[in-house]
Amino acid sequence: MASACVLVVGGLYWISPTSRQILRELTAFRCISADLLARRVGLRNRYESARALARDGLPTLQDLRAWMNLMDWVLEWELGRKSLYRIVLAEGLEPAACYRTVKRLTGLTWRTVRSRGIVSVLQELRSRCMPTRTDGPRAKKERRGSPRRPDASGQRPYAHFGSPSLLAGASAVEPT
Numbered sequence: 001m002a003s004a005c006v007l008v009v010g011g012l013y014w015i016s017p018t019s020r021q022i023l024r025e026l027t028a029f030r031c032i033s034a035d036l037l038a039r040r041v042g043l044r045n046r047y048e049s050a051r052a053l054a055r056d057g058l059p060t061l062q063d064l065r066a067w068m069n070l071m072d073w074v075l076e077w078e079l080g081r082k083s084l085y086r087i088v089l090a091e092g093l094e095p096a097a098c099y100r101t102v103k104r105l106t107g108l109t110w111r112t113v114r115s116r117g118i119v120s121v122l123q124e125l126r127s128r129c130m131p132t133r134t135d136g137p138r139a140k141k142e143r144r145g146s147p148r149r150p151d152a153s154g155q156r157p158y159a160h161f162g163s164p165s166l167l168a169g170a171s172a173v174e175p176t
Helices: 004-012 017-028 034-040 046-054 061-080 083-088 097-108 109-118 118-128
Strands: none
Touching: 004 061, 004 118, 017 034, 017 046, 017 061, 034 046, 034 109, 046 061, 046 097, 061 083, 061 097, 061 109, 083 118, 097 109, 097 118, 109 118
């Protein structure tokens, strides 16, 4: 699984040192709790690690662990042509659950994923992991729908409301 970590860290070049350390810990300790993992990388709790992953555009810890497993399985297939059934049984995992995990993550069957190879899996993960902010801690969101529609002939829309004479067809209203 160490080579899967190297591939992920190399492919996701923008991630922070904290997220890199989380990936390394996931690689070293396959069955580690989220709280223990957070403390090992210098964070207070699992919520801080979840925020760190989200800031870097990475999936949740559970999904990230599943992606790392999937890449490890594909690498084992490419190197030894072992079936997923045999790979996961050797790891003490339930084969049916692992086949479902492949389908959940990629939307494809194991046969299709393994035929496409590790590069395809890494590209799929990378396409789902995009940094959420680029310009500081509180990036200002652009206002949606402003303006909602372009002005007709350069006039303000609804400028005539409130003036009965304009509603009646007058071209201008003189203030009184």
